[in-house]
Amino acid sequence: MADKRDFYEVLGVSKSATPDEIKKAYRKMAIKYHPDKNPGDKAAEEKFKEAAEAYDVLSDPDKRARYDQFGHSMGPQGFGGGAGAGGFGGFGAGGFSMEDIFSHFGDIFGDAFDGAGSYGSYSRGGAQRKAVNKGADLRIKVKVNLKDIMYGVDKKLKLPRWVACESCKGTGAKDGTAFHTCNTCHGTGYVNRVQQTMLGAMQSRVVCPECNGEGKTIEVACSVCGGEGIVKKSEVVSFHIPAGVQDGMTLTMRGQGNAARRGGVNGDLLIVIEEEKDPNLIRDDNDLIYNLMLDFPTAALGGSVEVPLVEGKARLNIPAGTQPGKILRLRGKGLPQYNSGNHGDLLVNVMVYVPENLTDEERSAIESLKGQPNVTPSQSTVHRIFSRLRHIFHRESQGE
Numbered sequence: 001m002a003d004k005r006d007f008y009e010v011l012g013v014s015k016s017a018t019p020d021e022i023k024k025a026y027r028k029m030a031i032k033y034h035p036d037k038n039p040g041d042k043a044a045e046e047k048f049k050e051a052a053e054a055y056d057v058l059s060d061p062d063k064r065a066r067y068d069q070f071g072h073s074m075g076p077q078g079f080g081g082g083a084g085a086g087g088f089g090g091f092g093a094g095g096f097s098m099e100d101i102f103s104h105f106g107d108i109f110g111d112a113f114d115g116a117g118s119y120g121s122y123s124r125g126g127a128q129r130k131a132v133n134k135g136a137d138l139r140i141k142v143k144v145n146l147k148d149i150m151y152g153v154d155k156k157l158k159l160p161r162w163v164a165c166e167s168c169k170g171t172g173a174k175d176g177t178a179f180h181t182c183n184t185c186h187g188t189g190y191v192n193r194v195q196q197t198m199l200g201a202m203q204s205r206v207v208c209p210e211c212n213g214e215g216k217t218i219e220v221a222c223s224v225c226g227g228e229g230i231v232k233k234s235e236v237v238s239f240h241i242p243a244g245v246q247d248g249m250t251l252t253m254r255g256q257g258n259a260a261r262r263g264g265v266n267g268d269l270l271i272v273i274e275e276e277k278d279p280n281l282i283r284d285d286n287d288l289i290y291n292l293m294l295d296f297p298t299a300a301l302g303g304s305v306e307v308p309l310v311e312g313k314a315r316l317n318i319p320a321g322t323q324p325g326k327i328l329r330l331r332g333k334g335l336p337q338y339n340s341g342n343h344g345d346l347l348v349n350v351m352v353y354v355p356e357n358l359t360d361e362e363r364s365a366i367e368s369l370k371g372q373p374n375v376t377p378s379q380s381t382v383h384r385i386f387s388r389l390r391h392i393f394h395r396e397s398q399g400e
């Protein structure tokens with residue numbers, strides 16, 4: 001390699017250039033000499049690399065200070081921040097890889113580059129994803145009734161799931177020892193790959209094809225699990241469903257799902273709540289609704305009736321003259337709110353039964369009431385009653 005040109009000269013800036021001026025200068029050079037714009041042009045490629053190396057030093061206050069003091073004499077090790085990644089093809093001569101070059105592109109091209117989306121996978125300044133080998137989540141449906149929702153419930157279910165093989169301790173290797181760190185990725189589970197894109201060579205991290213991202217290679221496979229490290233097993237799983245859950249809600253039990261192949265993190269157990277319909281009570285969020293069919297004499301004369309609760313019954317007082325459509329509220333007899341102690345109410349929706357079949361005697365009793373002033377509602381009575389029954393249809397003007 002010929003003698004290195006002065007880095008300030010390479011970027012065409014003065015020794016006192018501000019970081020912003022340096023950035024702008026490099027940006028210009030990077031666009032001008034980008035390999036995609038100059039296919040097969042060795043001189044352009046050289047300039048592209050030269051500018052990148054100059055920028056790498058001058059954009060870093062520390063390196064720039066050392067460079068100002070010692071110049072190139074410090075040699076590659078002085079500026080070899082990226083040398084560990086190894087050279088890439090023709091660019092590697094100075095210990096400067098394409099990874100180093102593209103690692104700056106996020107800074108240089110900023111949002112425009114990030115916005116491209118599809119280039120999001122290129123390696124940026126050595127940020128490394130950790131290889132995580134996670135088992136599959138296990139999704140089950142669990143039926144709960146109102147009592148379960150009221151008090152919470154402990155459930156036990158026999159579930160077939162993948163668990164770590166005991167024989168190899170989940171490693172997949174015979175006796176749990178017959179494996180070694182993967183030579184291709186050195187145990188990281190990822191390898192760097194350079195791809196040609198419209199912006200030039202892009203470096204990305206991909207799952208190691210040698211070990212499938214597991215970081216290790218098996219020498220002798222475990223005979224029990226065939227080297228998978230997991231076996232299918234039916235086990236009894238216990239879990240608690242808290243009070244107040246709702247239909248369709250998913251509870252996540254961390255780490256209770258399937259074990260991962262050859263060690264790693266267990267998947268989660270996802271419990272989807274399926275609410276059983278209650279024969280008497282209708283759920284409305286945390287309130288419960290009971291449709292009470294009241295006989296006409298009790299509605300007119302008053303009395304008491306039994307209404308079902310989630311557990312047991314309650315006796316409810318019916319005042320004389322209770323209208324159909326009236327809602328009687330039993331405070332706190334509804335369901336608890338999920339993650340709080342607050343209870344909803346039990347709303348008793350009163351309907352009045354109109355007899356469908358009558359004996360002659362009953363018929364004449366009712367006929368004797370017909371037309372009586374207290375049985376026939378006046379216009380003002382109608383207004384008064386309707387104005388109290390806010391949930392039924394009535395015109396705004398029908399007020400007090």
Ligand SMILES: [Zn+2]
Nearest residue numbers: 165168222225
């Ligand atoms: Zn095994």
Ligand SMILES: [Zn+2]
Nearest residue numbers: 182185208211
């Ligand atoms: Zn590997």
